[in-house]
Amino acid sequence: MAYVAVKGGERAIDAAHAWLAEARRGDPAVDEIGVDQIASQLGRAVDRVMAEGSVYDRDLAALAIKQAQGDLIEAAFLLRAYRATLPRFAATLPLDTGRMRPLRRISAVFKDLPGGQMLGPTTDYTHRLLDFALAEGGTPPPAPLATPDAADIPRVHDILGHEGLIEPDPVAGGEPADLTRQPLAFPAARDARLQALARGDEGFLLSLGYATQRGYGHTHPFVGEIRMGEVAVEIEPPELGFAIEIGDLVVTECQMVNQFAGSKTTPAQFTRGYGLAFGQGERRAMAMALVDRSLRAGELGEDATGPAQDVEFVLSHCDNIEATGFVEHLKLPHYVDFQSELEVLRRIRGEATP
Amino acid sequence: MSLDLPGFADPVADAQRSFRAALDAMAHPGQLHRLGGAPHPPPPLAAATAALLLTLADADTWLWLAPAFAAAREWVAFHTGAPLCADPADAAFVVADTLPDFSRLSAGSDEAPEDSATLIVQVAAIGEGRRFRLSGPGLRTPATLAVAGLPDGFAEIWAGNRALYPRGLDLLLVAGAALVALPRSVTVEAG
Amino acid sequence: MTQGYNFAYLDEQTKRMIRRALLKAVAIPGHQVPFGSREMPLPYGWGTGGIQVTAAVLGADDVLKVIDQGADDTTNAVSIRRFFARTAGVRTTTRTAEATIIQTRHRIPERKLREDQILVYQVPLPEPLAKLEPSRAETKKMHALADYGAMHVKLYEDITRYGHVSISYDYPVMVNFRHLMSPSPIPAFDNPKLHMSPALQLFGAGREKRIYAVPPWTTVTSLDFEDHPFRATRAPHACGLCGATDSYLDEVVTDDRGGRLFCCSDTDYCAGRRA
Numbered sequence: 001m002a003y004v005a006v007k008g009g010e011r012a013i014d015a016a017h018a019w020l021a022e023a024r025r026g027d028p029a030v031d032e033i034g035v036d037q038i039a040s041q042l043g044r045a046v047d048r049v050m051a052e053g054s055v056y057d058r059d060l061a062a063l064a065i066k067q068a069q070g071d072l073i074e075a076a077f078l079l080r081a082y083r084a085t086l087p088r089f090a091a092t093l094p095l096d097t098g099r100m101r102p103l104r105r106i107s108a109v110f111k112d113l114p115g116g117q118m119l120g121p122t123t124d125y126t127h128r129l130l131d132f133a134l135a136e137g138g139t140p141p142p143a144p145l146a147t148p149d150a151a152d153i154p155r156v157h158d159i160l161g162h163e164g165l166i167e168p169d170p171v172a173g174g175e176p177a178d179l180t181r182q183p184l185a186f187p188a189a190r191d192a193r194l195q196a197l198a199r200g201d202e203g204f205l206l207s208l209g210y211a212t213q214r215g216y217g218h219t220h221p222f223v224g225e226i227r228m229g230e231v232a233v234e235i236e237p238p239e240l241g242f243a244i245e246i247g248d249l250v251v252t253e254c255q256m257v258n259q260f261a262g263s264k265t266t267p268a269q270f271t272r273g274y275g276l277a278f279g280q281g282e283r284r285a286m287a288m289a290l291v292d293r294s295l296r297a298g299e300l301g302e303d304a305t306g307p308a309q310d311v312e313f314v315l316s317h318c319d320n321i322e323a324t325g326f327v328e329h330l331k332l333p334h335y336v337d338f339q340s341e342l343e344v345l346r347r348i349r350g351e352a353t354p
Numbered sequence: 355m356s357l358d359l360p361g362f363a364d365p366v367a368d369a370q371r372s373f374r375a376a377l378d379a380m381a382h383p384g385q386l387h388r389l390g391g392a393p394h395p396p397p398p399l400a401a402a403t404a405a406l407l408l409t410l411a412d413a414d415t416w417l418w419l420a421p422a423f424a425a426a427r428e429w430v431a432f433h434t435g436a437p438l439c440a441d442p443a444d445a446a447f448v449v450a451d452t453l454p455d456f457s458r459l460s461a462g463s464d465e466a467p468e469d470s471a472t473l474i475v476q477v478a479a480i481g482e483g484r485r486f487r488l489s490g491p492g493l494r495t496p497a498t499l500a501v502a503g504l505p506d507g508f509a510e511i512w513a514g515n516r517a518l519y520p521r522g523l524d525l526l527l528v529a530g531a532a533l534v535a536l537p538r539s540v541t542v543e544a545g
Numbered sequence: 546m547t548q549g550y551n552f553a554y555l556d557e558q559t560k561r562m563i564r565r566a567l568l569k570a571v572a573i574p575g576h577q578v579p580f581g582s583r584e585m586p587l588p589y590g591w592g593t594g595g596i597q598v599t600a601a602v603l604g605a606d607d608v609l610k611v612i613d614q615g616a617d618d619t620t621n622a623v624s625i626r627r628f629f630a631r632t633a634g635v636r637t638t639t640r641t642a643e644a645t646i647i648q649t650r651h652r653i654p655e656r657k658l659r660e661d662q663i664l665v666y667q668v669p670l671p672e673p674l675a676k677l678e679p680s681r682a683e684t685k686k687m688h689a690l691a692d693y694g695a696m697h698v699k700l701y702e703d704i705t706r707y708g709h710v711s712i713s714y715d716y717p718v719m720v721n722f723r724h725l726m727s728p729s730p731i732p733a734f735d736n737p738k739l740h741m742s743p744a745l746q747l748f749g750a751g752r753e754k755r756i757y758a759v760p761p762w763t764t765v766t767s768l769d770f771e772d773h774p775f776r777a778t779r780a781p782h783a784c785g786l787c788g789a790t791d792s793y794l795d796e797v798v799t800d801d802r803g804g805r806l807f808c809c810s811d812t813d814y815c816a817g818r819r820a
Contacts, residue, residue: 009623080584085556181414181562183579183754186682312680322589322752329590329669332621336614336651336810339796340713340732343778348707366552370604373564377602380571381745381760410568412561446565464689468569468578491574491721491763494741520723524572537572539721539760 024069038062047279048072052320053079054180054199056249056278073201077321084180090235091175093243097253097276098155102229104280107156109222109257115153118146120228121280156225157255157272166257166270186312193295193315197288198276200318206283208308209290217306219293220259221273228252228280252277254285258293260300271300359396361408361433368393372409379535380524384488384499386480387533399426400476402528403449410472411436411447418445420454442471449474453505456515459523467520470538477503480529484508487545492537498545499534501527509544516541553600553633559583563601563756567747570758575720575765576688577671582754592625593751595648595667602663602747603629603646608636610644615652615793615810622650641813651714653735655792655814658744660761666729668750671757673717673727693725696768704773716775719766720759728765734777734793739765782807787818 025032039046039062049061053076061079068074104120107113119125160166170190177192179199184192197205212219230250234243254275262268273293275285290308297309307313317323362368375387388402395404407430411417417436419427431438442448442458448471462470483502486509504527505511515522515538522538536542551557559581566580585593603609611626613619617639625648626637638644641654650667658664674684677695687693696717703711710716716733720726728739729748739746739759746759759765769775780794785806792814794807809815 009618009620010627013620013624013627077584077588081586084559084583084585085550085554087556180583181581183581185579186680312682316681321584325589325591325593326669326752327590328588332591332650333614333619334651334730335795336732336793337714337730339780339794339810340734340778342796343780344711344713347709347778348711351708366557367605369557369560370552373560374602374604377564377567377571377745380568410561410565412558414558414562415565465685466579467573467576468566470569472568492571492760494743494762520573520576524568537760539572539574 024067033066035059035062035066038065044280045070045072045075047277047281048202048284049075049079050278051281051284052076052199052201053083055079055083073320073324077324080321090237092246093234093236095231095233095249095251097227097231097251098158099152100227100229100231100251100253102153102227103250104228105153105225106227107223107225109156109224110159113154113156113159122282153227155227155255157257160224160257160270164269167260167272169272184315186315187298188311188315190292190296190299193311194274194276194288194292196315196318197291200288201320201323202281202284202287204318204320204323205287205291208294208314209287212290212294212306212308215306217294217297217304217309219256219273219290221290221293222257223286224255224257224272226252226254226282226285228282250279252279252281252285254282254289256286256289256293271296359394359429361393362405363393365408368405369409372405375533376406376409376526376535379526379533380492380537382492383490383536383540384486384493384497384534388531389533396426396429398422398451398476399430399449400528401531402533403474403476404430405531406474406526406528406533407434407436407447407449413437415446416444418442418448420450420452422451423449445471447472447474449476451476452503453508453511456511456523461515461518461521461523464521467522470521470523472524472526474526474528475504476528477501478529479503480527480532480534485545487543488536488540489543490540492540501534503529509542512536512542550632552605553603553629554586555583555597555600559597560601563597566756567598567601567758570747570756571745571760573724574759574763575718575724575726575757577750577755577757579754580756582751585751587624587628589752590669591621592648592650592667594749594753594756595650595665595751596625596628596749597751598665598747598749598756599629599646599648600633602665603633603635605633605635607645608638608643610638610641610647610813611649612647612652612654612811612813613650614795615654616812618812639813640817641811651730651732652793652810653731653738655789655809655811656817658742660743662744664742664744664746666731666746666748668727668729668748668755669752670715671727671748671750671753671755673715673725688724691723693719696725700768701770704770709773709776710769713778717768719768721763721765725768726757726759726765732779732793733767733775734779736765736767736775737777741765780807784809784815784818787815789815789818 039058046058046061049072050056064075064078105118179195230248232245233247234245236243256273258271260271273289275288277284294308295311297304372389375389379387389405393404411434413435415436416439418439439445459471479502482500485500487496489496524538525536527534562581566578570578609629611622613622630637641656646663648665672684678684700710714732715730716736718726718728741762743761745761748757767775783790786808792809795810797806799806
């Protein structure tokens with residue numbers, strides 16, 4: 001039988017997409033999941049997709065999760081691709097998390113402090129027993145609500161700052177880096193590093209942060225403070241000359257306090273590692289803060305021996321959209337290259353055979 | 355008031371056509387191109403200069419205009435959104451009516467030679483005047499370029515630019531709607 | 546055309562940024578110009594760099610051809626061709642001779658290109674030194690100093706070990722006597738076509754955020770040694786479909802008893818010879 005070249009790529013693609021749509025819907029006898037259900041009941045998935053997708057929009061993130069059948073990296077990719085074509089209206093002022101309306105606020109370094117410890121909707125002390133009652137569903141009884149007594153809850157780092165025990169917050173100078181418009185260049189400044197980490201893969205950040213704890217670039221961390229809640233987003237239109245509020249974000253902020261032995265020029269003091277995540281993303285914010293601090297090894301004159309201290313290594317590989325693309329592209333046809341390898345191998349073996 | 359003069363009639367298509375002309379010109383040093391659909395900018399801005407700026411300049415590119423273009427500053431700023439700088443050394447695009455001192459412009463760095471200025475110089479005429487022999491990438495065989503309005507000793511000035519390679523300036527010569535490019539890679543000899 | 550998006554998908558500001566990078570790339574043949582690569586609606590690795598370059602260059606009058614592994618009918622080529630047909634409404638073709646822009650992955654067409662054509666390559670790893678030095682901060686310095694000794698040492702080690710260079714694709718080239726360049730993963734067989742090509746060649750690496758170019762009529766040499774000159778090799782067969790002995794061949798497995806068919810990887814070239 002004569003060989004016929006493979007044709008019909010277009011029809012095959014259409015058929016694959018039709019099948020995908022059918023598989024996504026699942027059993028038609030089961031109710032279709034609503035985007036509103038995902039947005040309100042799968043909040044942590046939505047938070048992660050917003051962070052890694054770099055778009056703060058719960059409904060779009062929920063739609064992306066539905067479209068991606070719950071594949072969160074794929075969902076983040078959908079959001080990123082959507083975001084790439086959006087026009088930019090303005091740059092916001094830096095968020096002032098000191099004026100956050102907190103839903104949660106804890107410190108691991110002081111037993112009590114102004115504003116108090118506030119657990120919020122945490123899983124920290126749940127016993128991880130599968131809750132079979134949840135399978136049935138139902139509305140839980142309302143949770144008791146405490147009214148926060150202070151309008152402003154001071155940040156732990158500001159408390160430490162009064163005594164000069166911790167390095168000051170870096171002063172923002174000029175326009176911050178923006179990796180969505182300028183490619184990364186090394187050595188990357190801290191603004192670019194923080195942006196890359198904020199969008200980075202949660203699993204990658206988590207593993208790197210964990211590695212620093214086990215000795216691959218130890219940073220002696222304490223959780224100075226974790227706070228999660230609503231914070232106002234402000235812009236300052238040049239024609240107005242003063243700031244106006246355009247909305248609120250829920251964010252999680254983690255400030256690590258890290259030991260620093262000091263150097264010839266700087267007395268010993270605590271240093272900072274910073275993590276910020278859209279939504280309720282405590283694991284992400286903590287891991288980010290660990291990695292942020294470990295990436296500062298160079299600037300603080302510490303020996304850089306662990307992978308989490310290698311700026312180029314971490315930043316080049318923390319983006320899961322890039323990583324999944326390049327890993328998965330190996331399934332695309334490579335037969336031309338493979339053929340060239342075959343020919344070279346045959347030649348080498350042919351020459352080696354007496 | 356110069357703002358009344360429009361930019362591109364069809365911004366997407368006109369920018370694409372102008373870019374292709376510029377790309378083709380850079381890929382073929384010395385080859386004459388005409389920027390089609392060129393707008394009617396305020397004088398003394400030539401049609402091709404205006405088309406190039408509308409196509410390539412924006413809020414992300416610093417632009418320096420020679421004092422001769424004072425009457426066109428407002429139009430350029432309005433239609434491109436490009437910030438105008440006082441020192442040509444800061445500019446990504448430099449627009450001049452006479453060849454400026456190359457040493458005052460950015461030639462990029464060894465690691466980032468692409469961070470160099472693109473120089474747009476309006477000349478009296480292309481296709482007549484002083485003749486130059488061009489060779490290098492983009493040229494199958496050496497070509498001849500005639501330009502009226504370049505200074506004596508241009509070939510020597512260019513040799514100095516060529517010696518910086520891969521650093522260096524890229525030069526776009528404009529007369530009316532006509533455009534000729536001399537990328538830094540080209541060798542220019544008087545002839 | 547798809548509503549709600551700009552011509553050829555990208556917004557004009559992004560196109561301007563890419564166009565500026567392309568002009569610098571042409572002015573410095575073989576030098577990698579960083580650019581603000583955007584997330585595209587196709588995954589990284591699927592040709593996002595080539596797609597962005599094509600989108601920045603493409604006009605309504607262009608005729609676009611897209612190939613993957615030399616073929617127009619591979620699924621990703623079909624998908625990219627559709628993307629531009631939908632977002633730009635341009636005419637597409639499978640005929641090399643009819644195209645004004647050809648986007649390619651892993652091959653250069655067999656048919657000699659013309660001066661009025663542009664070849665856009667999809668590039669996975671634009672850094673030719675990456676296998677020797679993974680840090681891009683370091684390789685940048687090596688390019689700045691034209692410090693390519695390490696690559697020559699690697700090739701020489703191959704020769705002492707195997708009797709010849711073992712690189713079979715993505716074979717490094719020197720462009721305009723100055724810049725070491727990755728030709729993208731084309732088979733070494735295609736390398737000679739890079740040299741003094743009448744067509745402008747543009748390279749886009751989306752994930753790595755680099756653009757580079759080889760202008761027409763530019764010297765491109767495959768690295769070699771006087772006593773071990775570069776050789777472009779192909780499978781020692783004639784195409785089983787058209788009989789060509791000058792084309793790069795795919796090896797198709799026809800049965801499980803060692804049966805093979807060798808046929809042109811360039812489907813348009815093969816079809817043209819059979820017509």
